[in-house]
Amino acid sequence: MLPTENRLRRREDFATAVRRGRRAGRPLLVVHMVKRADPYAAGGFGPPARAGFVVSKAVGGAVVRNLVKRRLRQLIRDRLGSLPPGSLVVVRALPGAGEAGHDPLARDLDTALQRLLGRAP
Structure with missing residues (x-):
């Protein structure tokens, strides 16, 4: 569990990440990320990264969608330490994600995050 x-919960946060953030597309998912300009402005540690x-229903039925969400939550939870403080991340699953296993999802997520963070794959 994340x-x-x-967790991102507010519609405005999702909209900010999608509209103002950078995007990295992969065959199974698209990752949007926006970094805060200065997360340490208030002093101390910045706010945590949120995802x-x-x-959508294009991925599959309710059972398949929930399975994909659980897998993505677990993958993001393991990678929270590598995200900049205060960043907003939205992971949008594409239709192929419903048939994909854990490893292909992890590979696509890692590649997309590396591209957004400016690191070499």
Whole structure:
């Protein structure tokens, strides 16, 4: 489960990440990320990175969509430490994600995050 402080819940946060953030597309998913300009302006540690997920009916039925969301939540939870403080991340699953296993999803997520963070794959 993704910790409460790391979840995107408000529509405005999703819109900010999708409209103002950078995007990295992969065959199974698209990742949008926006970084805060200065997360340490208030002093101390910045706010935690937060993530949200968009899994439409094009991915599959309710059972398949929930499975994809659970897999993506687990993958993001393991990668929260590598995200900049205060960043907003939206992971949108594409139709092929419903048939994909854990490893292909992890590979696409890692590649997309590396591209957005400016690191070599």
